[in-house]
Amino acid sequence: MKKSEKILSAILTMGIGIMLIILKGNFIGVLMTVIGACLIALGLMDFWGRLIPPAVVKSVVGIFIIVCGWTVMEAVLYIVAALLLILGILLLYEKIHCKCVIRSWQDLLCDYATPSLYIFMGLLLLFHRRGAVGVILVLVGILAIMQGAILLFKTWREEK
Numbered sequence: 001m002k003k004s005e006k007i008l009s010a011i012l013t014m015g016i017g018i019m020l021i022i023l024k025g026n027f028i029g030v031l032m033t034v035i036g037a038c039l040i041a042l043g044l045m046d047f048w049g050r051l052i053p054p055a056v057v058k059s060v061v062g063i064f065i066i067v068c069g070w071t072v073m074e075a076v077l078y079i080v081a082a083l084l085l086i087l088g089i090l091l092l093y094e095k096i097h098c099k100c101v102i103r104s105w106q107d108l109l110c111d112y113a114t115p116s117l118y119i120f121m122g123l124l125l126l127f128h129r130r131g132a133v134g135v136i137l138v139l140v141g142i143l144a145i146m147q148g149a150i151l152l153f154k155t156w157r158e159e160k
Contacts, residue, residue, distance in 0.1 A: 003155060010152035017144030024134045032069030036062040077133070081125035088118030110150055117143050 020027055039062030046055035065072065092115035121139050124132040 003158075006151060006155040010148040010155065012148075013151065014145045014148030017141040017146075017148065020137045020141030020144065024137050027137055028073060028133070029069070032065055032073070036064075036066035036069070038062070039065065077125055081122045084118050084122030084125065086122075088115045088120075088122060091115035091118065113146065114143065 023030065039058045041062075043055045043057075043059030043062060046052075046058060092112070095111050095115060117139060121136050121143075124139075125136055
């Protein structure tokens with residue numbers, strides 16, 4: 001990845017993190033509406049291009065997501081919890097079995113903070129889903145800001 005792409009990716013990641021922290025519980029509703037509207041728009045574009053079957057499928061899925069978004073989210077939250085747990089465990093396993101030399105406590109914190117947060121968020125989502133969504137979104141926002149800052153820091157560090 002080019003340096004400019006890394007910087008843009010870091011800034012976008014931090015921007016998404018800030019949006020997650022600010023919007024909290026409303027973020028999922030906004031996201032569902034945006035995804036549904038985009039699918040309906042894609043369906044209309046396919047309809048105008050005389051691609052009727054894909055247009056119908058995209059439009060129906062878009063309407064379904066707008067109308068039944070929270071029902072879908074209940075199932076998705078279980079899947080996300082499982083994926084976060086798996087990702088956190090795999091990242092932690094990789095960090096533990098890596099024969100890398102840790103140069104400072106900052107490097108140690110950066111290496112183990114992300115897997116630990118993934119595992120914590122997965123457990124929180126799995127066992128306390130109702131109250132955890134707001135907390136999870138704030139933690140994901142913090143994690144996104146951290147990831148963006150780490151990427152930005154590493155990009156500036158490569159230059160020197």
